Amino acid sequence: MKVIMTVAALVSQAVLATVVWAQIDNAEDRFVESNLNSVFYHELGHAVIDLMQLPIFGQEEDAADVLSVLMIHELFEKDAAQIVAYDAAFGFQAEAEASDGTYFWDVHGPDEQRYYNLVCLFYGGSVDTREELADELDLPEERKDSCEDEFQLASDSWGPVLEDMSKLKGRLQFKSKEKNSVSEMIAREVEFLNKTYGFPQDIEVNVEACGEANAFYDLNLQSITICSEFESHLRAQFSKL
Numbered sequence: 373m374k375v376i377m378t379v380a381a382l383v384s385q386a387v388l389a390t391v392v393w394a395q396i397d398n399a400e401d402r403f404v405e406s407n408l409n410s411v412f413y414h415e416l417g418h419a420v421i422d423l424m425q426l427p428i429f430g431q432e433e434d435a436a437d438v439l440s441v442l443m444i445h446e447l448f449e450k451d452a453a454q455i456v457a458y459d460a461a462f463g464f465q466a467e468a469e470a471s472d473g474t475y476f477w478d479v480h481g482p483d484e485q486r487y488y489n490l491v492c493l494f495y496g497g498s499v500d501t502r503e504e505l506a507d508e509l510d511l512p513e514e515r516k517d518s519c520e521d522e523f524q525l526a527s528d529s530w531g532p533v534l535e536d537m538s539k540l541k542g543r544l545q546f547k548s549k550e551k552n553s554v555s556e557m558i559a560r561e562v563e564f565l566n567k568t569y570g571f572p573q574d575i576e577v578n579v580e581a582c583g584e585a586n587a588f589y590d591l592n593l594q595s596i597t598i599c600s601e602f603e604s605h606l607r608a609q610f611s612k613l
């Protein structure tokens with residue numbers, strides 16, 4: 373049984389990041405930051421899959437979601453990780469409630485499915501301490517049974533990749549023409565992640581207005597874009613929860 377060794381070896385940095393994050397005492401601001409983190413880690417998953425030419429036996433979107441949950445589990449201190457997981461789950465719930473339908477043809481699984489996958493995987497990372505979270509977020513017993521094994525498989529799959537990444541020299545290069553809370557948050561996260569992981573090459577991370585609340589990994593430019601519209605979108609979502 374393997375664990376994600378890289379991150380375990382970098383506990384002090386994780387604690388630092390958690391300290392910054394824990395200063396956010398406003399629930400809405402935390403919801404925004406948690407979901408931006410979750411989305412950024414997902415896009416990072418696409419970048420790593422592309423640049424490290426990882427074999428993915430299934431939907432790439434699911435694999436990126438799995439990495440995002442593993443990073444939340446590993447990079448945050450225990451209590452903070454739970455709050456991020458709650459917020460990210462509520463983010464999927466809000467998307468599901470706001471949706472005008474379920475698009476089964478989409479490359480992403482339905483938001484309800486992404487919600488349960490996230491809750492199950494996060495619960496599976498520590499079933500002894502996250503029982504209450506699983507129950508509060510309505511994870512059915514039928515699914516709970518397999519979550520520990522699901523987490524172990526995810527950890528066994530991504531663990532060696534993350535370990536390799538700790539030795540690579542490429543870094544995230546933060547670029548933003550705008551100064552706003554999204555760019556400030558992503559800049560902080562880039563700084564933190566650069567101390568923890570490396571990449572096969574430098575990866576540009578842009579925060580900019582895109583006309584929609586979205587985030588992308590560009591296969592041609594090999595860059596990540598986080599749209600600044602995400603903030604107002606997440607605040608609107610929070611107000612409906």
Ligand SMILES: [Zn+2]
Nearest residue numbers: 414418433436
């Ligand atoms: Zn994606």
